[in-house]
Amino acid sequence: MPIYQGVWSLTTQMQNASGWPSPPPDAGFFFEGSGQTNIDQINMISASAATDFGNLTVTPQLPAALSNTTRLVAGGLRDDNNSIEYWSTSSGGSSTDFGDLLTTRYGRLTVNNPTRGVFAGGYNGGAKADIEYITIASTGNGTDFGDLTRDLYKGFGTICSPTRGVFSDGYTNGTSFNQSNVIEYITIASTGNSTDFGDDTVSRDYGAGASNSTRGLIAGGTVGSSGSDIITYITIASTGNATDFGDLSASGPRLGGTANLTKAFFCSTIFGGSGFVKYVTISSTGNSADWGAGLSSEYGTSISHGGLQ
Numbered sequence: 446m447p448i449y450q451g452v453w454s455l456t457t458q459m460q461n462a463s464g465w466p467s468p469p470p471d472a473g474f475f476f477e478g479s480g481q482t483n484i485d486q487i488n489m490i491s492a493s494a495a496t497d498f499g500n501l502t503v504t505p506q507l508p509a510a511l512s513n514t515t516r517l518v519a520g521g522l523r524d525d526n527n528s529i530e531y532w533s534t535s536s537g538g539s540s541t542d543f544g545d546l547l548t549t550r551y552g553r554l555t556v557n558n559p560t561r562g563v564f565a566g567g568y569n570g571g572a573k574a575d576i577e578y579i580t581i582a583s584t585g586n587g588t589d590f591g592d593l594t595r596d597l598y599k600g601f602g603t604i605c606s607p608t609r610g611v612f613s614d615g616y617t618n619g620t621s622f623n624q625s626n627v628i629e630y631i632t633i634a635s636t637g638n639s640t641d642f643g644d645d646t647v648s649r650d651y652g653a654g655a656s657n658s659t660r661g662l663i664a665g666g667t668v669g670s671s672g673s674d675i676i677t678y679i680t681i682a683s684t685g686n687a688t689d690f691g692d693l694s695a696s697g698p699r700l701g702g703t704a705n706l707t708k709a710f711f712c713s714t715i716f717g718g719s720g721f722v723k724y725v726t727i728s729s730t731g732n733s734a735d736w737g738a739g740l741s742s743e744y745g746t747s748i749s750h751g752g753l754q
Contacts, residue, residue: 471489471705471747471749472486472487472488472489472747472748473486473487473710473746473747473748474486474487474510474512474703474745474747475487475701475712475739475740475742475744475745476505476508476510476701476742477740477741477742477743478505478506478508478741479505479506479507479699479743480505481504481505481741482500482501482503482505483497483500483740484497484498484499484501484517484532484537485498485712485739485740485742486498486537487703487712487722487736487737487739489703489705489708489710489749492735492736492737493736493737494719494738494739495712495722495738495739497537498517498532498537499532499539501519501522501530502530502540503522503523503526503528504522504523505522505551506524506551506552507521507551507552507599507743507744508520508522508551508743508744509521509522509551509552509553509555509564509602509744510555510744510746511555511556511557511562511563511581511603511746512746512747512748512750513534513557513559513560513581513748513753514559514748514749514753515533515534515535515582516531516532516581516582517531517532517533517748518530518531518562518579518581520543520553520564520587521546521550521551521552521555521564523551524549524550524551524568524570525549526549527545527546527547527548527549528542528543528544528545529543529544529546529579529587530542530543531543531584543579543584543585544579544584544585544587545586545587546564546577546587547575547586547587547588547589548569548573548577549569550567550568550598551568551598552567552568552598552599553566553567553602554566554597554598554600554601554602554603554612554615555602555603555746556602556603556604556605556610556612556631556752557581557610557753558607558608558633558752558753559581559607559752559753560580561579561580561581561633561634562579562580562581563577563578563590563610563631563633564579564587565590565593565597565602565631565639566593566596566597566598566612566615567598568598568599571596571620572595572596572597572598572615572616572617572618573597573598574593574594574595574596575589575591575592575593576589576590576638576639577589578590578636589636590636590637591631591636591638591639592639593629593638593639594627594638594639594640594641595617595618595625595627595629596617596618597612597615597616597617598616599615599616599650599651600612600613600614600625600650601613601615601652601653601663601664601666601702602654603653603654603655603703603745603746604654604655604656604662604663604679604681604751605656605661605750605752606656606681606682606751606752606754607633607658607751607752607753607754608632608633608634609630609681609682610752611628611629611642611654611656611661611681612628612630613627613629613645613654613663613687614626614627614628614645614648614649614650614666615650616650623648624648624650624667624668624669625648625650626644626645626646626647626648626649627641627644627645628641628643628645628686629642630642630681630684633752641684642679642685643679643685643686643687644686644687645677645686646675646686646688646689647668647673647675647677648668649666649667649673649675650666650667650698651666651667651698651699651700652664652667652673652698652700652702653665653700653701653702653713653745654702655704655709655710655711655745655750656704656709656727656750656751656752657704657705657706657707657709657727657750657751657754658706658751658752658754659680659681659682659727659728659751660678660680660681660727660728661678661679661680661681661751662676662677662678662690662702662709662725662727663676663677663678663679663687664676664677664693664709664711665693665697665698665700665711665713666697666698666700671696672695672696672697672698673696674692674693674694674695674696675689675693676689676691676692676733677690678727678730689730690725690730690731691725691730691731691732691733692732692733693711693716693732693733694720694732694733694735695713695716695717696715697713697715698715699713699741699742699743700713700715700742701713701740701742701743701744701745702745703746703747703750704749704750704751705747705749706749706754707726707727708724708725708726708727709724709725709727710722710723710724710736710745710747711724711733711745712739712740712742712745713742714741719737719738720735720736720737720738721737721738721739721740721741721742722735722736722738722739723735723736
């Protein structure tokens with residue numbers, strides 16, 4: 446690539462656009478989970494079917510993942526495994542060992558900013574409350590962060606701004622498996638226990654969260670023993686209860702969620718046919734629409750979500 450120096454007019458810049466570096470792709474990632482190692486990638490700019498990205502080396506029960514613009518990281522894969530794996534977001538393929546989390550469990554929730562990734566809760570003989578973190582650009586083991594306000598797994602993560610991470614709903618109270626509607630948050634750059642944020646409109650588990658830097662969405666899952674199609678939203682910088690956003694096109698659990706600046710994406714076989722991936726426009730309210738085909742998904746993350754903006 447030629448190197449351009451000096452002051453350029455807008456016209457000259459357009460004429461020489463091929464000489465300017467391209468931004469990273471606006472990619473979202475979905476993990477199949479439930480004993481499958483597959484990871485799919487979607488283009489969050491142009492509606493299309495998902496494509497293969499790579500594979501986990503560990504067969505997961507319920508994976509948890511996070512990403513910045515350069516690295517995709519997964520951990521909390523099983524209740525008998527504490528390994529962390531990572532990939533380059535530009536290449537995919539086989540994972541590389543990152544280190545180990547402090548504990549073995551699955552069904553964790555994650556949030557991150559550009560530098561730090563946080564894993565919270567999870568299940569191993571009961572729901573757990575501890576939180577730990579990693580530095581995404583390096584490799585190494587998890588470090589203690591603090592504790593959630595409750596024992597929690599199968600909750601809704603991936604809701605974050607550059608400063609705050611939000612965890613919502615899920616199964617709580619150890620082994621009693623009570624569904625919760627509690628929303629809580631942490632300050633990602635610090636350490637310490639989470640703080641109460643407010644309440645969701647329903648108590649549920651096993652759905653998906655997604656956000657840009659301003660608004661977080663909580664979608665789908667199970668309410669009682671029935672699938673839910675409910676989407677609610679919060680304003681991340683404030684505290685308070687969730688507000689109705691709209692509905693998914695189908696009801697049920699086992700969703701992956703991810704987002705960019707403008708759209709949130711949800712992937713699951715509950716949508717059926719060739720439309721496994723649905724989307725909504727985050728700044729508005731309303732029901733989901735088709736985006737493209739994809740994996741059966743149990744977790745999602747992206748390289749341009751709220752925690753990076």
